[in-house]
Each structure stands twice: as C-alpha cells, then as structure tokens.
Amino acid sequence: MSFFDGIAPVSFQGADSTSDLAFRHYDPDELVMGKRMEDHLRFTCAWWHSFAWPGGDPFGGQTFQRPWFKEDDLAAAKVKADAAFDLFDILGVPFFCFHDADIRPEADSFAATARNLAEMVDYIGEKMETSKTKLLWGTANLFTHRRFMSGAATNPDPDVFAWSAATVKTCMDATMKLGGQNYVLWGGREGYETLLNTDLTREAEQAGAFLSKVVEYKHKIGFKGAILIEPKPQEPTKHQYDYDVATVYGFLKRFGLENEVQVNIEQGHAILAGHSFEHELAMAASLGIFGSIDMNRNDYQSGWDTDQFPDNPREATLAYYEVLRAGGFTTGGTNFDAKLRRQSLDPIDLVAAHVGGMDVCARGLKAAAAMLSDGVLEDARAARYAGWTTPEAQAMLGQSLDQIHDAVVTADPRPEPRSGRQESLENVVSRYI
CATH class of the missing domain: 3.20.20.150 (Divalent-metal-dependent TIM barrel enzymes)
Structure with a gap:
C-alpha cells in the first residue's frame, strides 16, 4: 500500500482550475x-x-x-x-x-x-x-x-x-x-x-x-x-x-x-x-x-x-x-x-x-x-550608467589620482544628481506580476 494511495498525478489545468491538486501556472512544456x-x-x-x-x-x-x-x-x-x-x-x-x-x-x-x-x-x-x-x-x-x-x-x-x-x-x-x-x-x-x-x-x-x-x-x-x-x-x-x-x-x-x-x-x-x-x-x-x-x-x-x-x-x-x-x-x-x-x-x-x-x-x-x-529594467539600468560608456570615463579608471585631479581642474565639471527612479521601477515589477 502506497503512503500516497488515492492521490493521482498532478496535471496542469490552467489558472481557472479550482482543484487543490492541480497546476495553474506550472506547465512543464510551456x-x-x-x-x-x-x-x-x-x-x-x-x-x-x-x-x-x-x-x-x-x-x-x-x-x-x-x-x-x-x-x-x-x-x-x-x-x-x-x-x-x-x-x-x-x-x-x-x-x-x-x-x-x-x-x-x-x-x-x-x-x-x-x-x-x-x-x-x-x-x-x-x-x-x-x-x-x-x-x-x-x-x-x-x-x-x-x-x-x-x-x-x-x-x-x-x-x-x-x-x-x-x-x-x-x-x-x-x-x-x-x-x-x-x-x-x-x-x-x-x-x-x-x-x-x-x-x-x-x-x-x-x-x-x-x-x-x-x-x-x-x-x-x-x-x-x-x-x-x-x-x-x-x-x-x-x-x-x-x-x-x-x-x-x-x-x-x-x-x-x-x-x-x-x-x-x-x-x-x-x-x-x-x-x-x-x-x-x-x-x-x-x-x-x-x-x-x-x-x-x-x-x-x-x-x-x-x-x-x-x-x-x-x-x-x-x-x-x-x-x-x-x-x-x-x-x-x-x-x-x-x-x-x-x-x-x-x-x-x-x-x-x-x-x-x-x-x-x-x-x-x-x-x-x-x-x-x-528590457524595461535593463534599459533603465543602462541609461543610469550611460556616462561610464564614454572613452573618457573608461580611461579614467586607469588613471592616477593626480591625473584625475588635473583633468577636473581643467574641465571644471558641474555634476548634478539624477533621480534613480526607484518607485517607478518598483511599479514596473508590479505590472508584470
């Protein structure tokens, strides 16, 4: 006698199934x-x-x-x-x-x-x-x-x-x-x-x-x-x-x-x-x-x-x-x-x-x-780090602190913070679930 006597193999029946022992989302062949x-x-x-x-x-x-x-x-x-x-x-x-x-x-x-x-x-x-x-x-x-x-x-x-x-x-x-x-x-x-x-x-x-x-x-x-x-x-x-x-x-x-x-x-x-x-x-x-x-x-x-x-x-x-x-x-x-x-x-x-x-x-x-x-999350991720794709930014990773200092003095950049859009991205996840 099997410990699981009377329990049939579980099958995929779709999201509308009311059975406790049916797959609603797991379809092995999908x-x-x-x-x-x-x-x-x-x-x-x-x-x-x-x-x-x-x-x-x-x-x-x-x-x-x-x-x-x-x-x-x-x-x-x-x-x-x-x-x-x-x-x-x-x-x-x-x-x-x-x-x-x-x-x-x-x-x-x-x-x-x-x-x-x-x-x-x-x-x-x-x-x-x-x-x-x-x-x-x-x-x-x-x-x-x-x-x-x-x-x-x-x-x-x-x-x-x-x-x-x-x-x-x-x-x-x-x-x-x-x-x-x-x-x-x-x-x-x-x-x-x-x-x-x-x-x-x-x-x-x-x-x-x-x-x-x-x-x-x-x-x-x-x-x-x-x-x-x-x-x-x-x-x-x-x-x-x-x-x-x-x-x-x-x-x-x-x-x-x-x-x-x-x-x-x-x-x-x-x-x-x-x-x-x-x-x-x-x-x-x-x-x-x-x-x-x-x-x-x-x-x-x-x-x-x-x-x-x-x-x-x-x-x-x-x-x-x-x-x-x-x-x-x-x-x-x-x-x-x-x-x-x-x-x-x-x-x-x-x-x-x-x-x-x-x-x-x-x-x-x-x-x-x-x-x-x-690609919505990956596009947002890529946009956030887009500045690092330039040759100048990549080159900076191999430069010394002295070189970076001199470049900043010459270029006089004025960086402004940009939104990370966390809440919008959390909403994106919610839309897919």
Whole structure:
C-alpha cells in the first residue's frame, strides 16, 4: 500500500482550475524564452524535509507519524524510498536531493553505516531506472549527530575531522554512482558559540584544507558536476563561517578555490544574513560563483529559519529575474528546501505544499522572463550608467589620482544628481506580476 494511495498525478489545468491538486501556472512544456519551463526551473524535491523530518520545532517534538520512522532499520529506509519516488511521480519533478542520513540508518560503526548507505544507494538506483526523476545533488549530514556539536571540518578533535572527511568521500561516491549533477557542502555547525574557546585562524585553515580535499577528490574520481557551498549566517551556531555569498567568496579566494566551487543559495538564509534573496543571487552572479538555489521562505514575524514553502510571487519574480540575468541554471536547479507546518499531518498536505510552491515559482519565472525580454529594467539600468560608456570615463579608471585631479581642474565639471527612479521601477515589477 502506497503512503500516497488515492492521490493521482498532478496535471496542469490552467489558472481557472479550482482543484487543490492541480497546476495553474506550472506547465512543464510551456516555452519561456524559447526553453521548456521544466528545463528552466529544474524542480527538486528534498528528501530530508519531505520524508525525514518528524514535525518538531524548538518547543515541541514529533507530530508526524510515518510508517518509515524506525531507527536502524534498512527495511524502513526502503519503505521511505518507495514513498519518495511515489511523490516524485505524482509531482512529475525532474530531480531530488538527499543527505546520507536521510536515506540510510545509522549503525554502530562507520563501516557498518557506510554499508547501509551503499545498500540504499543501490536500492535508489533501481528505483531511478523506472522513474523520470534524477539526482540533482547529494550531500553529507555533518551537523545532526552529537559528534558534530563543535563542527565537522572545524572541530577541535581531529578524529571528528577524519570521520567527516571519510563521510564526505562515501557521499561523493554515492552521488556520482547515482548520476548526481552537483555535490553540496553545508557547514551547519562550522562556526563558534563563543570566542573564549575558539581559534579562528586554526579553524579557517582546517576548513580550507577540508574543502581542498573535496575538490581534489572530485577530480580524482572524474566527477563532472559542480561542488557547491550553501551559505548561512547563524542558527544553530552564534556565528557561522559561511555567513553569506560574499563571505564564502572571500573564503574561496583565500584558499585558491574560487574557480572550483560555486554556491547554493537559500532564500531563508539570505534573509537571516540581512539580505534579500535577489541580492545574494546577483552577488553570486557578479562574482562568477552562481550555482543553484534552495527555494523556501521564512516567517518574517519569526527570527529564525522556518523553511516554509514559497507563496510570494513578487519574491519569486525578483529571484528568477536574477537567475535569468545570470544565464539560468546549468547543473543547478530549484530545490524545495521547505517543510510542512507541524500541524499539516496528512500525505495530501505534502503534495499540496509542493504544488503551490511550484506554481508560485512558475508565476515568478514567467513574469521575470517577460520583464527581461521587454528590457524595461535593463534599459533603465543602462541609461543610469550611460556616462561610464564614454572613452573618457573608461580611461579614467586607469588613471592616477593626480591625473584625475588635473583633468577636473581643467574641465571644471558641474555634476548634478539624477533621480534613480526607484518607485517607478518598483511599479514596473508590479505590472508584470
């Protein structure tokens, strides 16, 4: 018996549909800027929030009752995998992603846990043979178990560093075996709680050495996908070293990895860092490290990462505008790193949440594509910086302060400020949504 018994595959029915389980805006085959919508968005279902999360929060425990919630049980892990692929088929998503801990039970030794992972990778591989859904990326959970309470790569205990490195090796092997297109590292506890017991220099060197080993192993095994880092500023630690896109770029430059590693940017993490999602996307594109996105949202009345499904078309429009300006996804995609509310108990809730999120993203993509095609924002941007296109302005960038000073004295310019037209441009965005 399927966990999703009685729920039919979701289909596109158009904007007038009244069904809770129908796409109103997401039509996989609709052409947007000459490309299928499915190929633009590359939707991805996250194994951890959809199937591993028990429905708890900082103030209360498990609320979900799932038939696969049994620890140290490979049979239950396979039931979970069956349910996952049933959901993938219902939604018609082209990709999924996972942590090792999501798909395999923990055993009493590293070797036994690795054997569990290998068995589940084989099982999932068999499921993939009869499914359209492929692996976007894999990753290692280096933050939940108590051994990682002081970090993984940055841990003061070298045995934890070694355990973490060995775990990543097995997860990269698993990702490659399943045909994954990326490998993600999220330093969930790579940071500090207090400077009173922290050596910042030592921990940075450990993190740099760890990532360098990941890149080296990627090339050794011939993995063709991208290595991605996912920035996050805080929670669970007081300060995390991968605070935001710019911080990650500085870290990559420090260790000579800026041409080897890209970023996977999450909407909720951008907000926690004091940025907008579109800011982080634009920054990554500007720095040449844009890779993939985790699509979700935070509750703006809460000060923590609530990981809710997206429901704001304007936010989605601004995000996909930057994705399109960056050239769109290559190996990356739109991963729903989002979870149900702990009162949403039923299988249908999980389907409906994804349907709504996919529709919001589709609306955002279409609006963003229309804005970009019409060129109204790009024309305004070009007009604002038009003065810098002259030969004299370009030459000034290569001149000394003395030369610029002398030119100003000779020419005696009288610059007057010009309006940035922010409100008018915000109105433009509103017209497309």
